[in-house]
Amino acid sequence: MNCYKKIFLWSDDTGDANQATVDESKDVYDEVASSFPAPHIILSHSVFNSTVNDVLPYGVTALKERGFQLVSVNACMGEQAESPYEWVGEPQSGNWQC
Numbered sequence: 001m002n003c004y005k006k007i008f009l010w011s012d013d014t015g016d017a018n019q020a021t022v023d024e025s026k027d028v029y030d031e032v033a034s035s036f037p038a039p040h041i042i043l044s045h046s047v048f049n050s051t052v053n054d055v056l057p058y059g060v061t062a063l064k065e066r067g068f069q070l071v072s073v074n075a076c077m078g079e080q081a082e083s084p085y086e087w088v089g090e091p092q093s094g095n096w097q098c
């Protein structure tokens with residue numbers, strides 16, 4: 001078992017967690033696509049329907065059309081077998097705070 005974790009930061013944020021509009025989030029993907037071949041890690045949140053249904057399909061298409069290869073963070077770090085997630089126990093019910 002590894003006793004260390006890696007930290008990585010994203011280079012670009014679609015702003016979806018801060019109520020960015022779909023068009024504002026798509027603009028982030030357009031800016032990244034225009035910067036090919038510079039590498040990027042783009043932050044988007046899969047808990048928002050607009051991100052999943054509108055922004056990500058648009059972004060994936062835009063990036064692939066410009067020549068970007070899309071990979072997981074784990075693959076980007078060169079660690080195919082290591083999971084980036086840590087088991088912390090069964091989900092708890094009720095109210096909780098971070």
